[in-house]
Amino acid sequence: MAQAIRMALHYAEEHLGVTDIFGEDVGPPLGGVFTCTQGLETTWNSPLDERGIIGTAMGLAMAGARPVAEIQFCDYIYNTIDLLKLAGNTLWSSNGQWNLPMVVMTPVGSGIRGSIYHSHSFDATMSHIPGWKTVMPSTPLDAYGLMLSACREQNPVMFLIPKALMRVKGDEPIPGEPADEKQLSKMIDAPLGDRSKWKAQWPELSDAAIPLGKAKLVRQGSQLTVVSYGRTMPLVKKAAETLAAEGLDAEVLDLRTLWPYDWDAIVESVKKTGRVLFVNEDTEVTNFGEHLARRVTEKLFYHLLAPPKVLAGKFVPGIGLADTLEAASVPQQGDVDAAMRALATMQP
Amino acid sequence: MARDAKKLKPVKEFKPLITKSDELPLDPERLRFMHETMVKARCLEERLIAMYKSGHGYFWIGGPGEEAFNVPLGMLIKKGQGPAFDFCHFHYRQSATLLAMGEHPLGAIRQMKNTATDPYSGGRNFAGHFSKREWNIAPVSSPIEVQYAMVCGTALAQKRLGGDSISIVTGGDAGTAEGDFATSLVWSSRPGEELPVLILVTNNKWGISTPYGQVQGVERISDRGAAFGMRAKTIDGNDPISAYLELKEAFEYVRTERKPYLVEARVSRLYGHSSASGANFVTAEADCLALFEERLDQHGVRSKDEAKRLRQKYTEEFAELARQAKEEPFPDGGTIWNHVYAGEPGKDPLAD
Numbered sequence: 001m002a003q004a005i006r007m008a009l010h011y012a013e014e015h016l017g018v019t020d021i022f023g024e025d026v027g028p029p030l031g032g033v034f035t036c037t038q039g040l041e042t043t044w045n046s047p048l049d050e051r052g053i054i055g056t057a058m059g060l061a062m063a064g065a066r067p068v069a070e071i072q073f074c075d076y077i078y079n080t081i082d083l084l085k086l087a088g089n090t091l092w093s094s095n096g097q098w099n100l101p102m103v104v105m106t107p108v109g110s111g112i113r114g115s116i117y118h119s120h121s122f123d124a125t126m127s128h129i130p131g132w133k134t135v136m137p138s139t140p141l142d143a144y145g146l147m148l149s150a151c152r153e154q155n156p157v158m159f160l161i162p163k164a165l166m167r168v169k170g171d172e173p174i175p176g177e178p179a180d181e182k183q184l185s186k187m188i189d190a191p192l193g194d195r196s197k198w199k200a201q202w203p204e205l206s207d208a209a210i211p212l213g214k215a216k217l218v219r220q221g222s223q224l225t226v227v228s229y230g231r232t233m234p235l236v237k238k239a240a241e242t243l244a245a246e247g248l249d250a251e252v253l254d255l256r257t258l259w260p261y262d263w264d265a266i267v268e269s270v271k272k273t274g275r276v277l278f279v280n281e282d283t284e285v286t287n288f289g290e291h292l293a294r295r296v297t298e299k300l301f302y303h304l305l306a307p308p309k310v311l312a313g314k315f316v317p318g319i320g321l322a323d324t325l326e327a328a329s330v331p332q333q334g335d336v337d338a339a340m341r342a343l344a345t346m347q348p
Numbered sequence: 349m350a351r352d353a354k355k356l357k358p359v360k361e362f363k364p365l366i367t368k369s370d371e372l373p374l375d376p377e378r379l380r381f382m383h384e385t386m387v388k389a390r391c392l393e394e395r396l397i398a399m400y401k402s403g404h405g406y407f408w409i410g411g412p413g414e415e416a417f418n419v420p421l422g423m424l425i426k427k428g429q430g431p432a433f434d435f436c437h438f439h440y441r442q443s444a445t446l447l448a449m450g451e452h453p454l455g456a457i458r459q460m461k462n463t464a465t466d467p468y469s470g471g472r473n474f475a476g477h478f479s480k481r482e483w484n485i486a487p488v489s490s491p492i493e494v495q496y497a498m499v500c501g502t503a504l505a506q507k508r509l510g511g512d513s514i515s516i517v518t519g520g521d522a523g524t525a526e527g528d529f530a531t532s533l534v535w536s537s538r539p540g541e542e543l544p545v546l547i548l549v550t551n552n553k554w555g556i557s558t559p560y561g562q563v564q565g566v567e568r569i570s571d572r573g574a575a576f577g578m579r580a581k582t583i584d585g586n587d588p589i590s591a592y593l594e595l596k597e598a599f600e601y602v603r604t605e606r607k608p609y610l611v612e613a614r615v616s617r618l619y620g621h622s623s624a625s626g627a628n629f630v631t632a633e634a635d636c637l638a639l640f641e642e643r644l645d646q647h648g649v650r651s652k653d654e655a656k657r658l659r660q661k662y663t664e665e666f667a668e669l670a671r672q673a674k675e676e677p678f679p680d681g682g683t684i685w686n687h688v689y690a691g692e693p694g695k696d697p698l699a700d
């Protein structure tokens with residue numbers, strides 16, 4: 001996925017007018033702690049100052065530039081929240097005068113044994129900040145396509161990258177990417193050691209933008225709807241296969257864009273199945289899944305065969321380092337399997 | 349148990365800078381423009397306060413007492429839209445600057461009355477919270493100091509463009525304790541990547557009720573520039589002539605050198621912090637307008653009578669504008685959905 005984001009940003013520099021890709025360690029030689037920004041033209045290293053990063057992105061956007069700013073880990077975005085609110089309300093408070101075309105990308109979530117400050121999620125908090133669009137891909141192709149749309153937006157976009165999926169290879173190739181993984185790596189991954197003379201060899205990429213606000217139907221099914229995004233998405237997919245072997249037929253939606261989200265897709269699916277589970281890994285109290293569950297309850301009550309459910313992270317102050325602690329804090333494969341099985345078979 | 353007030357550290361003596369110069373080293377026409385704009389600004393703020401006090405607005409905050417600094421500032425700004433012109437990242441005491449730039453006072457009055465016609469926020473925001481994209485005036489927002497986090501972004505775009513446009517940021521003394529102030533110092537002075545930013549601080553020695561000397565130990569806020577190798581100075585913001593000349597020097601440096609400059613201006617706060625503290629005239633602080641009128645009269649540039657007549661004229665004019673604004677409608681409640689997203693019709697996302 002890191003390579004997909006890099007390729008999207010390259011495409012955006014070349015074709016979509018992106019002028020600045022910046023943040024802590026984003027420029028050469030490192031190209032980002034997750035390598036998302038290696039080999040790009042417009043990258044630069046910022047001071048270690050998250051508020052400065054968001055503020056500068058806002059200023060650049062005001063002056064007609066098109067910034068993509070990175071916050072190294074979403075765990076460190078929290079001291080910028082009032083600036084995120086400001087970016088989200090600048091158009092509104094100026095009664096339509098100032099829009100801010102800017103993208104902020106940041107790695108989120110657990111899955112790399114990142115302990116208390118490299119495992120936070122940010123989707124629930126972000127869903128409390130109007131005026132932004134928020135996306136969270138679960139596959140490299142989606143990351144590529146959503147980034148292109150984010151870089152075309154007239155409004156601020158928060159691009160959440162599930163850390164656990166940073167290194168996954170997608171089933172579907174990005175249009176233009178060489179089929180051979182090793183060849184791609186040779187072309188666009190910076191070499192170890194001295195990189196001062198290295199330049200990326202970009203493949204001939206094409207525009208495969210994915211519109212914001214459109215969910216992806218990952219699996220068709222009839223007995224249960226599961227809506228997820230980010231790290232938990234592959235777990236849901238796998239669980240649906242496991243359950244299929246047990247004769248339980250789950251429909252799976254990858255929301256991809258959290259705001260504005262694809263309500264129509266949820267409605268259509270829930271009307272068909274009558275059962276819905278929302279899965280994500282942010283803390284479960286005032287979780288984004290709770291909003292979805294409330295809306296389904298209010299709007300689709302008479303279509304439901306069972307209560308809408310939310311499977312999310314435990315409401316604890318942090319995710320502990322030990323494997324056992326992380327596993328107890330955020331949904332794991334077994335938790336997803338069990339929640340889906342329970343809901344699919346729940347009887348009044 | 350509340351801490352014994354006596355045990356608190358004594359407030360550090362604050363020395364205002366009054367550079368008494370009897371010279372008037374500016375041409376009379378400019379002096380008269382400066383004075384008239386200061387009068388206009390004072391009358392406008394006094395009208396806004398009167399509107400607040402008579403129930404035609406919920407909250408007042410503004411800049412009476414800072415005119416001697418804010419008017420020269422407005423006179424030096426290269427106004428226009430886009431990075432070829434100056435960007436203004438202001439706080440809530442900048443009405444005099446806008447008037448000096450040529451803004452019509454009716455907008456401020458409409459914003460006070462929160463009418464739909466308020467040109468800055470359509471009735472959404474407080475008085476003094478200007479926004480004017482045509483002139484690169486970024487929306488003034490209430491959180492203290494955030495504008496110092498944004499100013500380097502516009503300046504970076506301007507530096508790249510070439511030309512002589514700069515980014516200007518204003519805020520108060522208390523706000524310099526926020527990290528965003530440090531952000532402006534750090535980001536504008538990256539070695540080899542210095543930015544054309546004019547960092548301004550109007551030091552009225554108060555943050556609402558807290559005296560500056562009680563909570564900050566830096567005698568001159570401008571001294572903080574030294575650590576960044578930045579040009580910096582503390583000036584008398586109560587004298588419009590020296591403020592003009594000092595600002596002019598700073599503007600020219602930033603325009604031509606494309607590097608930051610930090611200016612701290614010592615100013616007065618003549619009607620307290622805001623309506624929350626009563627908005628009553630204080631006599632204990634220097635009144636820059638009265639001081640200037642004295643000098644203009646002495647030097648035969650403008651008599652006290654003439655000054656008085658100007659005051660009367662604008663007082664009446666703005667009272668009339670306020671009467672006009674009072675008749676204008678408030679925004680319709682249904683408009684709350686407008687301008688949440690650019691390029692999209694405003695609608696309740698949860699309505700179906």
Ligand SMILES: Cc1ncc(C[n+]2csc(CCOP(=O)(O)OP(=O)(O)O)c2C)c(N)n1
Binds near residue numbers: 490519555
């Ligand atoms: C971040 C933040 N904290 C607190 C406040 C409340 N507040 C409004 S004005 C103010 C004092 C500001 O003092 P100063 O920066 O010296 O500017 P002045 O009003 O004196 O011009 C405070 C604490 C705020 N608006 N924003």
Ligand SMILES: [Mg+2]
Binds near residue numbers: 551552553554555556
């Ligand atoms: Mg102050």
